[in-house]
Amino acid sequence: MSATIVLVHGGFVDGAGWRRVYDELKADGFAVRIVQNPTKSLADDAATTRDVLDAVDGPVVLVGHSYGGAVITEAGNHDKVEALVYVTAFAPDQGESVNTLLGTFPADGPQPPILPPVNGYLFLDRTRYAESFAADVSAQEAAFMADSQVPWGLEALGGIVTKAAWHTKPSWYLHVTEDRMIPPAAQASMAERIGATVAETPGSHAIYVSRPGVVADLIKRAAATLA
Numbered sequence: 001m002s003a004t005i006v007l008v009h010g011g012f013v014d015g016a017g018w019r020r021v022y023d024e025l026k027a028d029g030f031a032v033r034i035v036q037n038p039t040k041s042l043a044d045d046a047a048t049t050r051d052v053l054d055a056v057d058g059p060v061v062l063v064g065h066s067y068g069g070a071v072i073t074e075a076g077n078h079d080k081v082e083a084l085v086y087v088t089a090f091a092p093d094q095g096e097s098v099n100t101l102l103g104t105f106p107a108d109g110p111q112p113p114i115l116p117p118v119n120g121y122l123f124l125d126r127t128r129y130a131e132s133f134a135a136d137v138s139a140q141e142a143a144f145m146a147d148s149q150v151p152w153g154l155e156a157l158g159g160i161v162t163k164a165a166w167h168t169k170p171s172w173y174l175h176v177t178e179d180r181m182i183p184p185a186a187q188a189s190m191a192e193r194i195g196a197t198v199a200e201t202p203g204s205h206a207i208y209v210s211r212p213g214v215v216a217d218l219i220k221r222a223a224a225t226l227a
Contacts, residue, residue, distance in 0.1 A: 003059045003082065003223045004031040008049055008075075010066025010089070011039050011152035012124055012133070013145065020212035021219070028220065031056075035071075039152050042070060042097070042159020049075035056080060061223050064089050065208055066182065067156060070098050076165030083222045084169050087208055087215055088176040091190040092161045099158045101186070110180040121151035132180045134206040141209070171196040172222045174207065174215060181205040197221075 005025050007018045015034040025032050035052050037045040049071055053060060059082040064072035069089025076084050090098045105111075113125035113132050124133060129146035137145070173191035175198050177184050182205065191198050199221075201207065201214045208215045 002030065003061045003226050004033060004056045005219055005223065006033045006035060006049070006052060006056065006060050006062050008035045008045075008062065008064040008068035008071050009037065010064070010068045011122070011156065012149045014150050017145075017206075017209055021208050021215050024212050024216035025219065028216075030220075030223070037068075037071065039067070039150060039156050041153055041155035042074060042161075043155075045071045045156060045159075046074040050078055053078045053080050059226055061085060061219060061226070063087060063219055066090065066205065067098055067152070070156075070159065070161065073164050073166060074159075074161050076169055077163050081165065081169060082226050084166055084171040085219050085222050086171065086173045086191070086194075086196065087218075088174060088179050088182055088187055088205060089190075090182070091164075091166060091171075091173075091194050091196075093164045093193075094161055097158050097160050098156070101190070102157075104189075105183055105186050109183045109185070112181045117154055120154050122154065122157065123149050123151065133204065134209065135178065135180065135204040136210040137204065137206050142206075145206070145209075166194040166196075170222075170225065172218055173198045174218050175200045176203050176205070176207045178202050179205045179207075 113128040130142035173196035
């Protein structure tokens with residue numbers, strides 16, 4: 001039985017952004033599921049992801065973009081998960097959070113334009129969304145993404161990983177060299193720490209939208225190792 005691909009989105013967006021990656025994978029015959037996380041808290045998002053994993057038959061390649069990397073790090077301990085794929089994603093260790101990792105980013109590098117929280121939720125500055133998150137996406141699509149942001153909860157940002165799945169599951173990492181949300185140097189450091197097989201590509205944080213074939217190719221490489 002070939003692996004099922006389970007895709008986990010990051011903060012400020014929802015699972016619909018995976019559509020082009022989904023289409024690429026389906027065209028090659030993969031079963032694909034997309035997790036729709038509320039991004040209110042890491043614990044809730046990991047539980048929602050585990051519910052999807054429970055419903056899948058056979059082995060899973062679990063994929064996370066951005067904050068979704070923290071989710072797959074926590075939920076990836078599920079016994080059906082055979083491989084983890086981080087797409088310019090956070091890869092915290094036990095006892096760490098996305099907020100912990102943000103604190104290690106170079107102070108002189110690009111800073112994500114996250115606005116002060118309102119009622120426990122975060123948004124990106126709409127006027128800077130395109131340049132920071134989606135610089136290689138069409139202006140029209142980037143504007144839609146900015147105007148359809150999903151609130152990102154402070155409990156998701158600060159949620160602590162209890163057990164990091166990458167310690168026991170093989171990992172792949174897509175290093176995106178022009179990302180202005182997660183600095184390329186930080187991506188490289190996280191990928192090295194988790195012992196990931198690394199692929200590199202130019203592109204923005206929205207690489208799963210702008211270059212879905214590149215993302216799908218890495219996922220397929222991970223799945224091929226399970227065949």
